[in-house]
Amino acid sequence: MQSILTPYIELKNVEVVYNRDVCALRDVNLQIARGEFVFLVGKTGAGKSTILKLLSREANVTTGDVLLEGNSISRIPRNKVHLHRRRLGIVPxxxxxxxxxxxxxxxxxxxxxxxxxxxxxxxxxxxxxxxxxxxxxxxxxxxxxxxxxxxxxxxxxxxxxxPPILLADEPTGNLDPEFSIEIMEVLERINQRGATVIVATHDMPVVERMRKRVVTMEKGRVISDVVPEPIVLETAVVDA
Amino acid sequence: MLDRIEFLLGEALTALRRNGMMTLAAITTSAVSLFLIGGLSYAYFRVQEYGQTLPGKFEMRVFLRSGVKEGEISRTAEAIRKMPDVATVTWIPRDLAWAKQKREHPDLTEGIENPLPDALKVKLKALTNADSVADNIRGLALVDPDGGVSYLKDEQRFADQSLQLIRWLGILFGSILLATAGILIYNAIRMAALSRRNEVRIMELVGASRAMIKAPFMIEGMVQGLLGGVVASFMILAAQRGLIQFLDSVKIQATLPAYPMLFMLGALSLAGGAYGLVCSTAALRRESA
Structure with missing residues (x-):
């Protein structure tokens, strides 16, 4: 049974090596809670899409493990991968x-x-x-x-x-800024309905505007993981 | 369930339409190869059947030495009857044979003394051992060693050679064309997979099972082979009709048996469909490897 402390999605010491010269992810550790909205940001080749591919099992780990509700995604047999994908919404x-x-x-x-x-x-x-x-x-x-x-x-x-999880790979990559915001609002709406949303993007203006958790990647490593402070609305006290 | 079948068939038909020329090439090559293999197999069995009926029609005549007694004839007939592969032995007395000749050719036989020897009519059970039966009969004392046994050796040889020729032609050309058809179906399926990579990708993204993704391609290969089989069975029908017309035109009286259309249609369609399925499975295996 899943403990309440078990993260919903967890990457544990994940390394993905495509060949001797290309290491897509190096020692990545990441935990995502149920219902979170997470941005994976970084330059092209930073490893954002690889994380999404690990989650959808389009790619697999070289070492380490990827867990969903404590169960290994990496070890799902090939003939059962489609059942796993039905739990995901994938936006290419x-x-x-x-x-x-x-x-x-x-x-x-x-x-x-x-x-x-x-x-x-x-x-x-x-x-x-x-x-x-x-x-x-x-x-x-x-x-x-x-x-x-x-x-x-x-x-x-x-x-x-x-699906309880939505993975979006550069969903605003081909869009004008006005459409990018619209798309993010759609994703936010889905998130508010309970889905965990993970978005790989390098569209920083949109990321900053959304004020969600941002995991920054560089050369296959997580270099920062920032959860934004909640906005506190200041109340003006007007003396009578 | 019906929805799913409709979806799969719809997908397969879309793929068939999309690769029209490749599909046509695969179907026609399958048809020609199945026509050759099916047609030659059909001809082979027909000739074999004909060969099996030959002994019934086929009589071996055994001419005895002059002046043999009735008792000796009976003993010789008995000795021949005991030989394996001999079905029946009938004595044809020289007087009766001569009387028949006189009736049929009175002008040729008039004034001539009966020159015919006593003879035995021998029917065989199997055509293949006719030569050894003839040799054994020639070894009997009362049988004239030179020209004492007469039979239609050439017909037997013709039937045997025809069977061999048909067999080799079938194996040679049928195999070459079958391999060609296989390669074409294989390529057609690979092209179909390539042209439908968008659909395949979407299916993968939304979690369609591998069977669901592959099934339309397998149906496509099966349909190509099956249609090839259908066309081939009509081609054989046309070939048989053409042969009958040709024989009529050159005044050869031959009764060809009726073409078993339904059987050939079923057999060739099944064979084609199964072959198409095998080729498309091989193509998909390569595709997903």
Whole structure:
């Protein structure tokens, strides 16, 4: 049984070596609590995406371990990885939308791929599209949408399994600043509904504005882990 | 369940449509290879069947020396009857044979004394040992060693050689084309996987099982082989009809047995489908390796 002290997600002494010359992560230790919103920031090649890949088991550790609720993700057998991924919502940087399907069909396609019936899709898809604020464009095709809207669809698709964890890799990487804020607001809304959200990004203005926990990485190492101070609103006392 | 099947079939059909030319190439090559293998197998069994019916039609004539007595004829007939591979032995008295000749060719036989010897009509159980039976009969005392045994040796040789030729042709060309079809199906599936990498990626991201991801490709390979089998069975039907028309046109009277369309359709479709499945599985194994 999981102890209340057990972190929800934990990386323990993780090292990922792709080949002799490329070490993606070095001795990374990180703990994330259930329901947290965490930014992984750093330059390209710092190791942010590798952490997301370890969590989704697109990559595996060379040494160390990655735990989810105390259970090792690294040791999930290959034929069970898909079951693990159903607990995650994964938002890729490039949206990965199907250009010949409209938004409704894009979300429906993903749902059918995990075995949902048409009836289930009809019941659930509007709710998800509504949550990310794209329900009004359900009949549009990806090339008819702005970058921000496409990213919303990608987020909607990530939510089809109602995952407790959402992983987003550079979700604002291809967006204008105004859309970046919108996307972050969508992610925050999902976080407020209880999901643990982990976002890899190098979009510092957005990160600073969001005031969430920021894990900074450099050359495969965690160099800082900052939880922002809560904002204290000063109350002016006006003498009568 | 029906939803899932519909999804998988829909995905497979999309892939078939998307790789139209490659699919067409894979289907036609499968069809030609199955046509050769299936058609030649069909011809092989037909010739073999014909070969098995030959002994029934096939009579070996044994001519005895002149002036043998009836008792000696009976003993010789008995000795032949006891030989393995001999089905029946019938005595044809020289007087009866000559009377028949006189009836059929009165102008040729008029005024000639009966030159025919007594003869035995021998039917065999198996065609393959005809030569050894003939040698044994020639060794009997009352049988004329030179020209004492007469039979349709050439027909037997023709049937044997035809079977061998068909077998080798089938093995040679069938294997080459089957390998080609396999490579084409393999490549078609790999191209399909490549052209659908977006869909595959999405499926992986949302946690679709490996079976769910692979199934459409396997169905695609199976459909290619299956359609090849269907086309091949119609090609064999057309070839048989063409052969009948050709034989008619050159005035050869031959009764070819009816083409077992349903059986061939089922057998070739199944064989093609199974082969397509094997090739697509191999392609996916490589893809996920």
């Amino acid at each position: 940087q490039d949206f990965a939308l199907l250009p010949k399907k409209n938004i409704w069909e894009n979300v429906g396609y993903a749902m059918r791929a995990v075995g949902a019936t048409k009836r289930e899709i009809r019941a659930r898809a509007p709710e998800i599209l509504d949550l990310v604020g794209i329900a009004h464009r359900a009949d549009a095709f990806p090339n008819q949408l702005s970058g921000g809207e496409q990213q919303r669809v990608a987020i909607a698709r990530a939510l089809i399994n109602d």
